[in-house]
Amino acid sequence: MIQWSHHLIIAPILVPLLASALLLFLDERQRVAKAMISVISTLLLVLIAFILLKIESGPNDFGGVYLLGNWAAPFGIVLVLDGLSALMLLLAALLGIAALVFSLARWHAKGAHFHSMFQLLLAGLNGAFLTGDLFNLFVFFEVMLAASYGLMLHGSGPLRVKAGMHYIAVNLVAALFFLIGVSLIYGTAGTLNMADLAARLPQIEPDRLMLLQAGAGVLGVAFLIKAGMWPLCFWLPTAYSAASAPVAGIFAILSKLGIYVILRLTMLLFGDGPLDGFGANALLLGGMVTLIYGIIGVLASQALGRLAGYSVLVSSGTLLMVLGINDGVVSSGALLYLVSSTFTISAFFMLIELVERGQDAGANVLAVTMEAYGEGDEDGIDEAEGVTMPGTMAILGLCFAACGILLAGLPPLSGFIAKFAMLSAMLGAGAIGVPPTAAVWTLIVLVILSGVASLIAMTRVGIRTFWGSLEGTVPRVLVIELTPVMFLLALTLLLTVWAGPAMQYMDTTIRTLGNPANYIEAVQKAYRVPGYQGAPTKVGDP
Template sequence: MMLSWHDHLMIVPIVLPMLVAGLMLLLGEGRATAKAVVNVAATVTLLAVAIALLRQADAGPVRVAVYLAANWPAPFGIALALDRLSAIMLLLTAIMALGSLLYSLARWHRAGVHFHPLFQLQLMGLNGAFLTADLFNLFVFFEILLAASYGLLLHGSGPQRVKAGLHYIAVNLVGSSLFLIGVALIYGVTGTLNMADVAVRIGQVEASDRMLMEAGAAILGVAFLTKAGAWPLNFWLPPSYAAASPPAAALFSIMTKVGVYVILRLSLLMFGDQAGESSGFVQQWILYIGLATLTFGTLGMLASQNTGRLAGFAVIISSGTLLSAIGFGRDSVTAAALFYLVSSTLALGAFFLLQELMERSRTFGADLLAVTLEAFGLDRPVDAEEDMSTTDIGVAIPAAMAFLGLSFIACALVLSGLPPLSGFVAKFALLTTILNPDGLTPEIGSPEPVLAWVLLGLLVVSGLTTVVSLTRIGIRAFWVPSGRAQPRLRVIEVFPIAAMLVLGIVLMVQAQPAMRYFTDTARALHHPDDYVRGIMSARQAGPGGATP
């Protein structure tokens, strides 16, 4: 089968960042402007390719494109697979990357060495993790994105970043070790690492080996639950994300979704109906861990006073919500969860960038002084007989503060799930599908109705807690008079935040076609026969025709 140029698009999200990172290393550290131009051009190209791949994946009722990188048939060679889920994750990664990169050009890209090569290597690892159809190559891309994230977390130096970075590196090295152990156990039992081939063979595993295979899957799951920020393995996340530079933290908000993506993909692929006695093996555990994570994130959100840590706990709440939804094992709940994943990731990215601009003009002790003055009435004129007819009513709001205030409100509405923005649509869809399963056929291991009410309560409480916490931060930043100078904002800092929030509004306005896409995605995930068939039957490319 001869390949046309658009058949090679699938390899571009991996090869392009790798080549660009190598080129920027050759340029040396004195060429920051040239590196920035190359980085922006490459990231814009990745965005265009991601859009093209999304259209390709949504071309038919079931569309799985397979790229045999070494032209060896599966399961012997490296295979990349593109379906609707991987396509939306590629597009979301490109959007978050471009926004973070543009924001960094204001000053952060010059705060340390090798920012631009590390940035592209991070994209290579993320894109590869979303495209690979092989567990070993998943480990390879996982390590690439982790290695790049170590450098990005430490970018800008400082004792706080070094301390958080050491914890982050130690935890992720343990996660990588667990990854290898889990993969080795699965390979030892099934004799393959191709994910589609594992799905075929898992139902044929002998009873004596089944416990060993399930142990390997559980160990592998622990590695990705750690990356997803699941309780009790998420103690590293709030301090690490709070210490990272804003553009790095915004990009990290998509990194936690790698763990969620892999858990969603492998749990439905390996432990679906075809898995025999192992069907639904991990589903209940994912639900319980998701509920615990959501509870922990809610408590942490309420206790946080620092804006960066609050954003970190918002990431944990997002992960807990997604894991809980995955644990329900219904395609309609999964579809709503995917809508929530996109909405929350955009809002989190905007919030990580926004928090630095909010803190920019604040001085140490200004908030405490302002509250004290207001409590004693010293922030108002003493003369109560002042002629109000000659006094200006209200306070003029500068454009910078108006933008920050409106952006903060938009982030708060999405993260808390209040109407009318996309966060409300996502949570409403989640609650509707969880509490209204009429017409749905519960899949193997579906949870009891009481757990649906537990999740309902946690979603409501987490939303309320987010409102309280963000309102407290908002009052401190925008309401309490502190006499501080108005912040100076650059267009290149404002544009990425505005773009992410506008995309969230577009997602709300186009909720119906978006939910159609996510519903098709969820149905394909819960019935992975076409995914397995597409990979295992992929044909080699050869001159003049197809080679079996």
């Protein structure tokens, strides 16, 4: 008999999907009721994600394989829960509840169907993290994109509409590449189930293998667009900085969806066998260029939104380089870095809206101009010392400083621990007499430079924002807006305190991913409910 907990695997998809459908029946004037339904749904997702993470952390390598319709793989739709998918589900749920609570102050009333689109976005994300076949990955990818289009345009405004049109056009191209890549893979291998595809790879003829490589390459482009790899990333800083604060907060995980899929397929399909190492050099070189581009963008950014957008590229470039190196120990630290940087950037996007609320855009331009020409350096020398900072600005300043420490990777927070884990793993090869390669040394230097660049940029902008403001206006901040920011930063503090168990979980997850035979066996031997007619138990059954 299947345990009740086994059915929780499909719950992260069904809960937001049903909530989204229910919200459509409520009039926009019933904002309180819609907000309550949306919050309850997202809180349920957090609870379910915690339970699934606990189940996955048990003695088995896989928390479970869920056969929709009781059809065995590769005929039916398969949902797979393992360490990586459970981690991403929890990450999405925590970001979702923070962004949703932040939106309740005012943003959810700026346009129609905000809560429905928000829940659809979560359903698409969760489905993409759980699905075990490429076709349904495409379906959930489209659900997530369709919801993100509406959320990107939420709140109107000419700048947001312009950036939203670019965002929609780029992601439609990504979806087209996705469809072409999936078609090529299916035409070559005859299956889209990931486990079945991995099992069939050794039997594919060499001449057809080239066509499959072409399909995998086209499919990879779609997710590299989403991950923001250079030169496919020019749209990202503008789009993310133009989105409303809660939307940008949840969008912080969308680039990580591309990283997730690339990691999943790389470890499952391109680890051993005929496609061993496929695309690794492209990821390594692309990650390097992306990281360099992100560093330049961080240093050049004067607006806080642009700084946050380029910080996303710094995070993506670092993770893509680690995927290109394909070292399990380094990848464990990279997973912790993925979680820490996503929490940080999401909190930063929402914090920016609070900080800039009391500022004037013209005054910011004037401040930058004065800084560039050295004007005003001697002003105020004779003024009284010890200017008192209002309580609101003090709290915002502390949150801003925490974001700066995390982005720069300074101790003692989780950003430092994640980067230290990656760098120590890279240098660990030299401790056993095998010196790091040139690519590893390049990654070490770039990771350090990215931290220095973030520190310089955040310090410069922080001084101008909190100590050199021309207006001296204190923004009006509600508790419901500040709480989500502090919640996400508190999660990075928990990652710091529980760094040992967190790294142990990451190590176990990477080791499980590095052994695709377990994944293949779990999917192929997934339990079927007895007595159901019409569903084949294995390939070849009538």
